Ligand code: PHE
């Protein structure tokens with residue numbers, strides 16, 4: 001497809017499908033060098049479609065059509081029209097059986113969409129529009145059908161044959177071939193279709209649901225990897241129990257299968273009863289996977305399982321509604337994560353990720369609403385906005401209507417829509433109806449792109465003993481509290497923003513929250529209140545306050561906004577030490593650090609030395625002193641905001657000044673607190689063998705933060721410490737943390753550790769990914785040269801998304817190296833994107849997103865970036881995927 005045929009699809013153009021497909025019968029023959037797919041579709045006119053009879057149109061991509069028949073009669077040349085992507089039948093009967101036979105070539109399908117080969121097996125990926133690469137079909141999520149699938153293959157090379165649903169027979173068919181039939185009792189959209197034919201090992205288990213039904217669980221992995229499956233099975237069982245307990249949702253399946261595959265574009269896929277996972281979110285063993293990997297596995301396994309209700313039982317009417325299933329399911333997996341681990345630390349990490357990914361997206365050329373208005377390539381809209389901001393929007397509904405009403409809203413949503421393909425409006429309507437809360441204005445969050453700015457100011461009146469809080473909002477970053485009103489435009493109607501507030505007293509105690517006009521009962525006894533900001537500007541007066549409070553705003557990050565409030569450094573230190581809301585304790589530390597780093601970056605960029613106050617070191621020292629109370633929290637509090645997040649706050653980004661400023665502060669802390677860091681490191685050592693528990697993981701996180709600070713000293717002692725940890729660790733968390741610290745330091749230990757790591761792990765694909773990414777993330781000046789060299793290394797493979805993400809995407813996220821002043825990073829990545837696009841447009845387009853913020857940099861860098869982008873944009877045969885991303889970046 002070229003740019004002329006790539007069309008923009010608009011949400012407003014939705015019309016119901018003219019035909020429905022009641023049932024699908026597929027026969028899939030795996031032959032040497034080809035796969036033959038025979039399909040029988042039972043179609044009928046959609047009673048809900050437009051009155052005038054439209055033709056029957058099916059989608060296809062890369063199909064070689066062998067035969068077509070309606071009700072058993074082969075189609076003549078005049079009966080249909082066929083292009084490379086559509087099959088049109090002009091005057092079909094109102095009900096018909098359409099039989100098609102096609103040949104497809106999964107061995108040469110490097111896009112990893114549709115049916116494709118990975119190593120020695122065959123796997124499918126149909127979301128969003130991959131099913132059309134398997135057979136002719138009206139490929140849209142509002143057509144739900146019952147499926148029967150029979151697979152035929154060589155028994156020795158493809159012994160495992162799987163599809164959605166329940167086994168319905170299998171056997172040998174002579175000459176070394178066998179077959180297996182599967183029947184899915186649930187009607188589903190075709191994007192949830194899956195099949196697998198491969199050689200795999202399996203770990204089986206069982207789950208008994210709350211009503212006593214037994215579900216057979218199975219995790220399939222590449223032969224030899226069974227010892228890395230236990231955690232995924234455990235996560236699945238915990239997720240199943242959690243969904244029963246928290247949402248009353250029981251598993252509806254007899255068989256729940258997870259298949260891990262090494263070549264996969266995304267994280268995992270929720271195909272009905274047959275999830276297909278990137279190996280990265282299944283395989284874990286103490287010596288190969290880090291604590292972060294273990295926690296990600298929990299979350300992704302849970303996420304895909306939760307989709308069985310939020311996504312599969314109730315699905316999306318069209319792809320503009322993607323956040324209906326993704327935002328809601330991310331919210332659900334976040335809540336699961338919070339219940340499995342520390343709620344506060346989980347929230348902190350999510351907000352850190354939101355600021356690093358979604359805020360820049362919302363401020364850049366790919367900004368789009370949670371429910372987009374249009375797209376060229378839907379695969380480009382599996383974004384942080386749809387997923388993570390979508391989850392924030394669901395969380396805000398919960399905050400506004402309360403936990404119990406939210407649960408009632410979920411119940412009502414399923415009561416109304418089970419078995420349907422619906423819209424975000426339907427979800428919000430269920431929440432509004434169940435709670436009695438009017439969410440009309442709230443829905444603006446679905447329609448308006450951009451991160452709102454929230455300005456707050458407070459005033460304490462000693463005489464009246466009142467504290468007046470003024471809140472105002474705007475989508476414009478340049479507005480200030482004073483001129484926000486002037487910048488209001490009819491286009492920017494205000495959001496409904498839940499602002500969770502607490503007031504801190506002089507000793508850190510929570511003060512009463514009584515609001516004028518409410519009577520004193522309403523606020524007494526509560527330590528946090530959720531204010532509803534629904535206008536551009538509103539005032540809230542808190543009464544009966546004996547002294548001036550320090551206000552704690554947006555507790556637990558109650559809304560995805562950029563909050564501006566001029567706390568003094570002392571007030572931030574007070575909040576960091578005392579706020580009862582752990583998120584805001586962390587947040588206060590982040591604010592303090594951001595202030596210092598941004599000021600230092602400004603100083604450094606004009607040749608002035610950076611200034612580091614002792615007060616910051618004192619705050620860090622206090623954190624270290626109390627670290628044992630909650631090591632995981634201390635680790636987060638000691639971690640400075642990342643460069644990409646900080647860059648968003650600069651008008652013109654100077655990436656090297658920013659980099660030097662941030663690392664300068666790290667080094668200053670290390671110089672001042674070397675002993676305390678070492679003490680903390682030593683006292684949190686674990687003698688016990690590795691356990692992936694939250695407590696043990698928290699101690700490791702804390703120690704490894706200490707180690708990374710000590711690494712800033714570039715001292716022989718710090719290097720020896722890291723090397724000792726690298727060599728003696730019994731787990732990947734500690735081994736990799738030591739390697740990551742050494743990788744930032746130009747020393748002999750670095751070379752030795754990198755070499756021995758590869759030597760030891762070159763057969764474990766996922767560990768090799770870590771080896772690639774730790775080098776691509778290095779701040780050392782020769783990183784680009786190293787990355788270039790690694791392209792030629794046997795460990796790298798441009799066809800494997802995990803390798804591409806590990807090496808190239810990590811490099812694109814290496815702020816100081818990717819944005820090198822001479823443009824070398826830009827030209828390198830653009831060239832690689834062009835190469836990759838010929839193999840895998842989806843992954844190439846994801847990689848192209850690293851250019852999103854190019855306009856925030858200085859003139860010479862902008863010139864280099866635009867030159868690299870223009871060159872990429874002009875490549876012959878560029879995919880619509882990459883064209884859409886680069887086109888928007890250049891707009
Ligand atoms: N629907 C998957 C999920 O979020 C993501 C995905 C999308 C995977 C498209 C593959 C292709 O769980």
Ligand code: ZN
Pocket residue numbers: 303307325326329
């Ligand atoms: Zn999902």
